[in-house]
Amino acid sequence: MTFRLREIGLTALTYLAVVAIFFPILWTLLAGFKTEGTAVAQPPVLFFLPTFDNFREALTNAGYLGFFVNSVIISVGSTLVAFILGIPAAFALGLFPTEKTAGTLSWVLSTKMMPAVGVIIPLIIIFKQIGLFDTIAGMVVLYTAINLPLVIWMMRSFFAEIPKDLIEAARIDGADTLRVLLGVAIPFVTPGLAATGLLCLIFSWNEFFLVVNLAGPHASTLPVYIAGFMTSEGLFWAKMSAASTLAVIPVFIAGWAAQRSLVRGLTMGAVK
Amino acid sequence: MARSTRLLLIAPAIVYLAALTQAPFVLTLWYSFQKWILTSPELGVTFVGFENYAYTIFQDVTFRTAVLNLVLITAGIVVFSLVFGMAFALLLHRKFPGQGIARSLAIAPFFVMPTVNAVVWKNLLLNPVFGFVSYFTTHIGLPRVDILAQFPKLGIITMAVWQWTPFMMLILLAGLQSVPDDIREAAKVDGADAWEEFRGITLPLLGPFIELSVLLATIYVLQLFGEIFVATQGGPGSATTTLPYYVYQTISQGNDVGTSSAQGVCAVIIASVIATFLLRLLSRTFKVSKA
Numbered sequence: 001m002t003f004r005l006r007e008i009g010l011t012a013l014t015y016l017a018v019v020a021i022f023f024p025i026l027w028t029l030l031a032g033f034k035t036e037g038t039a040v041a042q043p044p045v046l047f048f049l050p051t052f053d054n055f056r057e058a059l060t061n062a063g064y065l066g067f068f069v070n071s072v073i074i075s076v077g078s079t080l081v082a083f084i085l086g087i088p089a090a091f092a093l094g095l096f097p098t099e100k101t102a103g104t105l106s107w108v109l110s111t112k113m114m115p116a117v118g119v120i121i122p123l124i125i126i127f128k129q130i131g132l133f134d135t136i137a138g139m140v141v142l143y144t145a146i147n148l149p150l151v152i153w154m155m156r157s158f159f160a161e162i163p164k165d166l167i168e169a170a171r172i173d174g175a176d177t178l179r180v181l182l183g184v185a186i187p188f189v190t191p192g193l194a195a196t197g198l199l200c201l202i203f204s205w206n207e208f209f210l211v212v213n214l215a216g217p218h219a220s221t222l223p224v225y226i227a228g229f230m231t232s233e234g235l236f237w238a239k240m241s242a243a244s245t246l247a248v249i250p251v252f253i254a255g256w257a258a259q260r261s262l263v264r265g266l267t268m269g270a271v272k
Numbered sequence: 273m274a275r276s277t278r279l280l281l282i283a284p285a286i287v288y289l290a291a292l293t294q295a296p297f298v299l300t301l302w303y304s305f306q307k308w309i310l311t312s313p314e315l316g317v318t319f320v321g322f323e324n325y326a327y328t329i330f331q332d333v334t335f336r337t338a339v340l341n342l343v344l345i346t347a348g349i350v351v352f353s354l355v356f357g358m359a360f361a362l363l364l365h366r367k368f369p370g371q372g373i374a375r376s377l378a379i380a381p382f383f384v385m386p387t388v389n390a391v392v393w394k395n396l397l398l399n400p401v402f403g404f405v406s407y408f409t410t411h412i413g414l415p416r417v418d419i420l421a422q423f424p425k426l427g428i429i430t431m432a433v434w435q436w437t438p439f440m441m442l443i444l445l446a447g448l449q450s451v452p453d454d455i456r457e458a459a460k461v462d463g464a465d466a467w468e469e470f471r472g473i474t475l476p477l478l479g480p481f482i483e484l485s486v487l488l489a490t491i492y493v494l495q496l497f498g499e500i501f502v503a504t505q506g507g508p509g510s511a512t513t514t515l516p517y518y519v520y521q522t523i524s525q526g527n528d529v530g531t532s533s534a535q536g537v538c539a540v541i542i543a544s545v546i547a548t549f550l551l552r553l554l555s556r557t558f559k560v561s562k563a
Contacts, residue, residue, distance in 0.1 A: 007366075007368075010363065010366060010368075011366070011368040011369075013363065014363040014364065014366070014368060014374060015370075015374070017359070017360060017363055017378075018364075018374045018377050018378050021360070021377075021378055021380075021381060021434070021437065021438075022377040022378070022380055022381075024381070024392055024393065024396070024397060024434065025380055025381065025384065027392075027396055027397070027404060028388075028392050028396060031396060040402040041402075042401070042402060042407060043407055043411075044404055044407055085284050085285045085288055086285050088280075088281040088282070088284070088285070089281055089282045089284070089285035089286070091281060092273065092277075092278050092281040092282050093282065096273040096278065098278075104282070104286070107286075108285075108286075108289065110547065111289045111290075111293040111294070113491055113543065113544070113547040114293050114297065114540065114543075115494065115495055115516070115536075115539050115540055115543045116495060116516070117495075117515065117516050117519040117520075117535070117536045117539045117540075118296075118297050118300055118536045118537065118539060118540035118543075119292075119293060119296035119297055119300060119536075120519070120520075120523070120536065121299075121300055121303060121523055121529060121532055121533050121536060122295075122296040122299035122300055122303065123296050124523065125529070126296075126299075141292070142292070144288070144292075145288065145289060145292035145293060148285055148288060148289055149289070152285060177273065177277050177281075202383065205385070206383075206384075206385040206386065208385070208386050208387055208497060208498035208501070209495070209497045209498070209516070209520075212501065213520065213523075213524070222385070223385045223386065223387040223388075223498065224387070226385070226387040226388050226391055226502075227387040227390075227391075227498070227501065227502050229391050230390075230391060230394075230502050237395055237396060237402075240391055240395065241392075241396065244388040244391060244392060247385060247388060248383065248384050248385060248388055251383040251384075251385070252380060252383055254383075255379065255380075255382075255383040256376055256379075259375075259376065259379065262379070262442055263442050263443060263445075263446045266439065266442065266443065266488065267443060267484060267488060270484060271443060271446045271447075271481070271484065272446075
């Protein structure tokens, strides 16, 4: 009996803790459906007649849509380029390791650990000189470099799980490397590929330091738009909440879809 | 696999990474020995040796503050996220109705972009007049506080802990799943209470996962920028100016290429000391398999 009570108590505590950690998101979501007056009301209002005006306004606001489109193009583009560069490398490192493989992987990881402040100044100067500053192409180039180590490490760990016999059989059948990669290896790691892609999308979507330093009005993404609420529209909580909600929803969808591989991605494949 | 095929597959990725991370860092090093103000092209670019470093390390008081703030804020975030993350992992590891959705909801803060995190906390939650936290604290008889003005470091730590707790939780949950439940059950049968079981069995077995989560979080949190940019702009004064934010200020407001580069190099040195430590631990605890 005491055991049952203890279990019920722990479950109740768990629900309470989860509600508490999710509350800031819930509160923002609710504020997006409020009028500006209700959003700042004291005491806080929990039940109210929802309005869709803030969401409608955000979605029809040319400024907001521009940032949104930039975010989509830059994160999808950089994920694709990172795939094109990273998958062949991960394939070679994962399925045909040599004594140099561990060293190469450590080096790749070290580029991921490089603080952005260590490279930002030359990047600003060079990007301005060669016309990549504040361009979509420039941001794709940068985010590809952020995504590449993740693609290499994660895909390597997925490729390494392919049974060796499968690869050998294909080679004996006369398949060349390209055909082994495209016909045998990639179909085998499709779930891993999807998870890796989703993680790349999340990290590029949320990135802020590089975009705020290397982009202006043309190539800025949603995190920059939201940061703008601090100066110009900080008092419009309902509008700010609706815009914030719309900015994070794609990441929630991607994140929950990739939930099973999240730990693997966050630890660069160290924890499965 | 033939050497040439191998090279063809690996080289493009390596060259790309080298061009975008290694090469700019070498340039940062080079710039750090120059006097170069972007807004004063008439002064030109002159080689000044270690002058920028001498200024940064021995004269610039704000730089020292920024390093200290970086250490304090990072340590605060990592320690509190670890404690909360452990609590969440232990709670969510139990079987209970709705476990799946509870886990999904608890992970959610990690997906929120830093700038949304900052505008939401600064306004909806921590605003001293209209914020929810203020309503809550005054309701239970505590004085009204403006956390970001009075305790700015605590404010930044709070919003980042909210974001990084799920990160810790995820890695620790994976750790708990790797500990066979019967080992923990056996301890209970032997009469150990929950705390003894946690201290004696779970915690030691989670060791490698705790190390990994702490070191990874440290590497990422050392780069914390968006929250500070939006919520405090490094202030009040320089109370929340960390090294990354200070470099940003030096280049974007001071346009000082030489000094900001020297600061950037110092930031890299600090981070690489920690990264080396991390890599050594990673290769010790999770052997990079050759297969």
